[in-house]
Amino acid sequence: xxxxxxxxxxxxxxxxxxxxxxxxxxxxxxxxxxxxxxxxxxxxxxxxxxxxxxxxxxxxxxxxxxxxxxxxxxxxxxxxxxxxxxxxxxxxxxxxxxxxxxxxxxxxxxxxxxxxxxxxxxxxxxxxxxxxxxxxxxxxxxxxxxxxxxxxxxxxxxxxxxxxxxxxxxxxxxxxxxxxxxxxxxxxxxxxxxxxxxxxxxxxxxxxxxxxxxxxxxxxxxxxxxxxxxxxxxxxxxxxxxxxxxxxxxxxxxxxxxxxxxxxxxxxxxxxxxxxxxxxxxxxxxxxxxxxxxxxxxxxxxxxxxxxxxxxxxxxxxxxxxxxxxxxxxxxxxxxxxxxxxxxxxxxxxxxxxxxxxxxxxxxxxxxxxxxxxxxxxxxxxxxxxxxxxxxxxxxxxxxxxxxxxxxxxxxxxxxxxxxxxxxxxxxxxxxxxx
Numbered sequence: 001x002x003x004x005x006x007x008x009x010x011x012x013x014x015x016x017x018x019x020x021x022x023x024x025x026x027x028x029x030x031x032x033x034x035x036x037x038x039x040x041x042x043x044x045x046x047x048x049x050x051x052x053x054x055x056x057x058x059x060x061x062x063x064x065x066x067x068x069x070x071x072x073x074x075x076x077x078x079x080x081x082x083x084x085x086x087x088x089x090x091x092x093x094x095x096x097x098x099x100x101x102x103x104x105x106x107x108x109x110x111x112x113x114x115x116x117x118x119x120x121x122x123x124x125x126x127x128x129x130x131x132x133x134x135x136x137x138x139x140x141x142x143x144x145x146x147x148x149x150x151x152x153x154x155x156x157x158x159x160x161x162x163x164x165x166x167x168x169x170x171x172x173x174x175x176x177x178x179x180x181x182x183x184x185x186x187x188x189x190x191x192x193x194x195x196x197x198x199x200x201x202x203x204x205x206x207x208x209x210x211x212x213x214x215x216x217x218x219x220x221x222x223x224x225x226x227x228x229x230x231x232x233x234x235x236x237x238x239x240x241x242x243x244x245x246x247x248x249x250x251x252x253x254x255x256x257x258x259x260x261x262x263x264x265x266x267x268x269x270x271x272x273x274x275x276x277x278x279x280x281x282x283x284x285x286x287x288x289x290x291x292x293x294x295x296x297x298x299x300x301x302x303x304x305x306x307x308x309x310x311x312x313x314x315x316x317x318x319x320x321x322x323x324x325x326x327x328x329x330x331x332x333x334x335x336x337x338x339x340x341x342x343x344x345x346x347x348x349x350x351x352x353x354x355x356x357x358x359x360x361x362x363x364x365x366x367x368x369x370x371x372x373x374x375x376x377x378x379x380x381x382x383x384x385x386x387x388x389x390x391x392x393x394x395x396x397x398x399x400x401x402x403x404x405x406x407x408x409x410x411x412x413x414x415x416x417x418x419x420x421x422x423x424x425x426x427x428x429x430x431x432x433x434x435x
Contacts, residue, residue, distance in 0.1 A: 017042070022054045026090050029055065052082035059089065062122040062135045068251065070119060070375040071350050072259050072401055088113045096142045107153070111163035114139065118170055123251035123400060133250050140246040143171050150174045165215035169222045169398060169408070172245025177223050178232040180321055186223035187327070188317035189216075190424050196412060203380070203394025203410055205372075212374045213396050221408045221424040228329050243428065244408070249399025260349070264338045266369045266377060267402035267429075268355050333360045334427070347371045359383055367393070379407050379427070382414055390414040393425060404429060 012020075021029050021043075033043035043051065057063060064080050092113040095102045102110065121133035143149055149167055153160070168174065176182055189195060195217065196202045199209050204217040222244060226232075229242045241247050252267070259265060319325070334357045342352040350371055357365035367381025377397035384390040395409025406428025413420045 014042070018051055018054060021051065022058055026055050026059075026086060027094075049082045052086055056082045056086045056089075059086070060134050060138050061089070061117070062120065062133055064120055066122045067120045068123060068253070068400070070401070071347060071371060072251075072253075072265060073349070085116075089117065092117075093142070096148050099148050102148075108157070108160050108163065110148075111160060111167065114143070114167055115163060118167070118249070119400075121250055121400060123253040123402075125253065125255045127252060127404060132247060136246050136249060140171070143167065144174065150176045162215045165219035169215060169219050170246055170249050170405075172242055173223075173226055173230070173232060175235075177226065178234050180234065181317070182223065183227060184317040184320040186220045186227075187320040187325075189220035190224045190410070191320075191422060193418070193420070193422055196410065196422055198416075201380075201394060202392060202412055202416060204396060204408075205394070211372050211378075213372060213376050213378075217410075218396055218398075218408055221410060224327065224424045225408065225426045228327060244398070244405055244426065248405040249403050251400030252402045252404060263341060264353065265350060265401070266353055266397075268336050268338050268353060268369060332363075334358065334365065336365070342368070344370055346373065355381075357381075357383075359385065372396075377401055379409065392416070395425060395427060 021032070024032070029043060033040045046052075064075060064085070065077055067075060069075060088109075092110050095106070095110050117135050118139055121135040124131070124133070149164060149171065153164065156164070197207070199207045200214065201211075204214050204221060206212045206214045226242060226244060229244070253259070336355050336357040338353050338355050340354040342354060344350060344352050347370075352368050352370040354368050355366070357367075359365055363383045363385030365381050365383045367379065369377060369379050372378045379393075379395040379397065381393050382390050383393065390413065391411050392414045393409060393411045395407035397403065397405075397407050399405040406426060409425050409427075410422060411425050412422040
């Protein structure tokens with residue numbers, strides 16, 4: 001007769017126990033830690049990060065040691081809190097799988113965790129690289145198939161609405177965006193001159209003069225541009241990603257690029273070290289839109305009242321559901337080049353970049369790129385030509401710096417008159433195969 005000898009776990013060396021725990025889900029590891037005080041101390045009171053680092057790296061996520069901060073700096077390994085990061089991720093995963101488990105007041109925390117995962121995506125080395133960020137793959141899967149972002153969120157705070165809009169801008173189209181009501185509300189926001197004034201620099205920024213990004217505004221721009229890219233109808237299955245969605249949020253940092261020494265750190269000219277002998281910078285595609293009223297043959301200009309927008313009723317969006325209203329977009333090929341830098345005291349390692357550009361039809365562009373106070377990349381430029389007053393344009397780089405997603409923003413004239421037109425814009429780098 002053969003007797004089986006039971007091996008008690010306490011006699012296992014710590015390194016063997018680590019290897020066993022690495023193959024378990026973190027929730028199972030938490031259950032294991034509750035079996036006795038010895039295991040609890042082993043899991044939660046270890047003197048090093050070996051176990052938590054291994055558990056984190058076993059998840060479908062990028063290695064944070066290879067990621068960059070929003071200002072394109074490497075994260076020192078000693079600054080990575082593996083335990084706190086993993087616990088926050090697992091909690092977000094749990095809530096996304098079952099939103100009913102979201103505790104009162106926890107929604108903002110979950111949003112911030114998801115944004116941290118998004119902004120921590122590892123960069124790619126080129127447009128051709130097939131290896132996508134694991135962070136972006138995971139986010140695209142769990143957010144697109146769930147209701148945490150796309151469902152109604154009654155009682156949301158203003159901060160929660162901003163964080164939710166941030167995630168939706170990066171995610172791309174959702175079934176809710178295909179509804180006629182959603183399309184109309186996006187156009188009503190983008191084409192309403194009350195949303196553009198000196199307090200927000202006539203762009204998608206907060207109205208408090210802080211220079212922070214207004215993601216609710218950017219989300220409206222995103223939906224308006226997306227309507228032009230794909231004709232998505234209600235109840236229609238849509239799976240193919242558009243160029244303004246999660247897969248395109250990854251930063252493109254060419255191999256061999258020395259970021260601390262690179263003057264064009266934002267990739268305005270879109271050149272890699274292997275392309276420095278090219279006679280011209282890579283072409284930029286600039287998409288500018290306006291709302292067209294078919295019956296009059298002119299741009300539909302919404303009123304710009306003298307009162308503050310807070311004193312006025314919201315714009316009636318149903319007008320944009322009428323058949324006579326159309327969005328009209330024009331594409332302008334552009335070539336940009338950096339002509340100088342200016343010191344930014346708030347971001348000393350990332351100076352403002354001054355650029356000029358040649359636009360199709362003889363127009364000229366001049367502007368600057370700089371970090372916002374909340375560490376997003378802001379593009380501001382003026383284009384002139386053909387004897388007109390010129391166009392004032394403001395946009396935000398979506399995704400990581402140098403991402404192929406590009407810039408979403410708005411345009412109006414430099415005069416800022418009450419009856420000036422206004423509209424959305426999208427500017428992106430063309431990949432080498434698109435030129």
